[in-house]
Amino acid sequence: MGDGRDDPVRRFCDELSDLVRDAGLKRADVVRAHPMSESQVYAVLRGEVRTPPPFDRMVLPIVQACGADEERVKWWRSRHAMMVREHELYRRRPAPSAEPPEPAAPAPAPARPGPRRRRLVLAIAGAVVAAVTALSVVAVWLITRGPDREALPPVPTCTEGPPAVGGDLLDVPRPTPPDDPRFDDWWANHGGVRLEDSTRRSWRAVVNGGSNKPHDLIVVRGCLPVTSGHRYRLSFRARADTDVSIRVRVQLNRPPNYEESLYKTIDVTTEAQTYSWTFTGEHSSLESELTFQLGGHPDFTIEVADVALTRI
Secondary structure, eight states, rough: OSTTSSHHHHHHHHHHHHHHHHHTOOOHHHHOOOOHHHHHHHHTTTOOOSOOOIIIIIIHHHHHHHHHHHHHHHHHHHHHHHHHHHHHHHHSSOOOOOOOOOOOOOOOOOOOOOOHHHHHHHHHHHOOOOOHHHHHHHHHHHOOOHHHHHTOOOOSSOSOOOOOTTTTTGSSSOOOOOHHHHHSSSSSSSTTTTEEEETEEEEEEEOSSSSSGGSSSEEEEEEEEEEETEEEEEEEEEEEESSSSEEEEOOOOOOOOOOOOEEEEEEEEESSSEEEEEEOOOOOOEEEEEEOOOOSSSEEEEEEEEEHHHHH
């Protein structure tokens, strides 16, 4: 049996817990500021709930306690709506088949039936087999084509698929509406990073100091369809108003490990420099991320331009 991390509600609760940690808070800090009961809030932050927590009454106070501004609240509301849809699909997934029962001890062999009785037994057995077959066909139809299956909500999708050789992952069409920055824009994980003048291939960030670790403050570009075994080239230019060391990752977007395909630590100076690497995708996901980890420094401003992530 799995550990439950394929459950969309559990993953969402893990992300909320990560948000609290990244904000430099403890769960007890959030619980004290939350209008709902202590046990309910702890259950959400520990991932112990099995149904989607209500956004306005439960999730919103947690997000606000972590210092989220209006844009981040909008992002979390959209993320919550996605989780609810994923949960509905997860809830309706086919149940795993039961283990076969232990075989019973063989009963004494009955007396061999006469010709008439044998024909009757064969006829009954044939009727039973036909009935079971018919029921199986109906069950398959209900699972694959029945009204409940057709009424399922659409599966949330970041991208339409990986690009051909020579294609840029930042240019892959994104069918989901762009009001969620997770899908088609750069976004920051914390209010300590203020993004300015961002386009598809560039961004400028004003970073507030005070964080301890690089991953405390991150700029992210999500919905990148990385495929295991494919080769890629990442390139960009960067400069800052003071010399800083940052981390660059191409990674999965799922906690807790965010397994990477590329991980580099670079020195960014006041002179613009070009950075470029080739690498092989280690994991397949339509929802991979390109991240710039900016934490662990005093206040600074950084500019990144000409970003390209190309399949080669």
